Amino acid sequence: MTTPELTSGFGTPTAADDATRRATTRILLWDLPLRIFHWSLVVSVVTAIVTGELGGPWMPWHGRAGLCIVGLLAFRTVWGIAGSTTARFASFAPAPRALLRYVRGQWRGVGHNPLGALSVFALLGLLAVQAATGLFGNDDIAFAGPLNALVDDTLGRRVTGWHRLLANGLFALLALHVLAIAFHAIVKRHDLVRPMITGTLDVAPGTPLPKTSRWRGGRAALLVAVALAGGGVSGLTWVGRGAAPVAASISPRSPASTSSPTSPTSPASTTTSKQATQAAPAW
Numbered sequence: 001m002t003t004p005e006l007t008s009g010f011g012t013p014t015a016a017d018d019a020t021r022r023a024t025t026r027i028l029l030w031d032l033p034l035r036i037f038h039w040s041l042v043v044s045v046v047t048a049i050v051t052g053e054l055g056g057p058w059m060p061w062h063g064r065a066g067l068c069i070v071g072l073l074a075f076r077t078v079w080g081i082a083g084s085t086t087a088r089f090a091s092f093a094p095a096p097r098a099l100l101r102y103v104r105g106q107w108r109g110v111g112h113n114p115l116g117a118l119s120v121f122a123l124l125g126l127l128a129v130q131a132a133t134g135l136f137g138n139d140d141i142a143f144a145g146p147l148n149a150l151v152d153d154t155l156g157r158r159v160t161g162w163h164r165l166l167a168n169g170l171f172a173l174l175a176l177h178v179l180a181i182a183f184h185a186i187v188k189r190h191d192l193v194r195p196m197i198t199g200t201l202d203v204a205p206g207t208p209l210p211k212t213s214r215w216r217g218g219r220a221a222l223l224v225a226v227a228l229a230g231g232g233v234s235g236l237t238w239v240g241r242g243a244a245p246v247a248a249s250i251s252p253r254s255p256a257s258t259s260s261p262t263s264p265t266s267p268a269s270t271t272t273s274k275q276a277t278q279a280a281p282a283w
């Protein structure tokens, strides 16, 4: 297949460019579900970070963005097994030998390079832990994750602390991710972004290619992945809705309200019921 816009970088295309153009092969590098996953993840993570930092009335939106991330990660897990070759975890799980070859500049291939693959696993893993800790957390005011009621106050606070701490690690990894992509574009003259948008990549002759770009599990796998993601998110939303209003669910564990959490005459519970009515249901 030809690649019309290929040039050697400067000026008009040369005869060598023509030869290269004829020789390159256009492949499908990233399948459509993976690309939709990536850009949806970007939107959801940016929303989660901005709303998490703003706090207060933005927390219900933080929770929704967080749940979208849970769904996307569930989808990616299935797609890591059943997606097309370059999307499969096994195809880019970095072996030490491949890493060494990459560092020495001897690695050739398409898809995540061995070093990039490490950061992909770190990013997906950290996002999963971040989302999981958020589910059990609360902001001590009017918002709690849908699973917060399952843990006691001490554990809830501890997990929320991890959630805040881990957010810094995530910022670092995300900065690294974007910087690495900019480095590839500016220094190595290797545009990684375009294939993540269009899906296709023009590869030079002799580059080892994946055997097939077909989805391993076909449409059934896509259905399972989407159903799992949707089912998980709906389940968590349902659990969150069933939980008591946040301030009320926090208050019975707080020492001030242990005497009479429901009595309207006790000062502690007056505050509690006020908070509870102020607290908009998060889900």
Ligand code: HEM
Binding pocket: 038, 041, 042, 043, 045, 046, 076, 087, 111, 112, 113, 116, 120, 123, 124, 174, 177, 178, 181, 192, 193, 194, 196
């Ligand atoms: C919140 C921000 C972002 C997150 C959470 C994120 C996450 C990820 C993840 C998880 C992957 C691996 C894809 C896979 O599952 O196989 C990935 C790959 C990629 N991301 Fe992002 N990303 C973010 C922002 C961006 C931005 C702003 C760009 C473009 C400027 C970008 C461009 C890419 C590209 C090109 C790849 C493929 C890298 C390769 O060829 O190995 N990402 N990203």
Ligand code: HEM
Binding pocket: 045, 048, 049, 052, 053, 055, 062, 063, 064, 065, 066, 067, 069, 127, 128, 130, 131, 132, 133, 134, 135, 136, 137, 138, 139, 140, 143, 144, 145, 146, 160, 163, 164, 167, 170
């Ligand atoms: C990967 C997804 C998530 C990211 C990137 C994220 C990020 C953040 C950030 C940046 C903060 C502010 C931390 C600070 O104040 O220093 C925050 C707070 C919080 N997040 Fe998340 N979050 C995610 C998922 C979730 C989920 C799924 C929930 C629950 C449904 C949740 C619940 C909370 C709570 C309750 C707080 C308030 C903590 C406090 O005020 O002490 N988060 N999150």
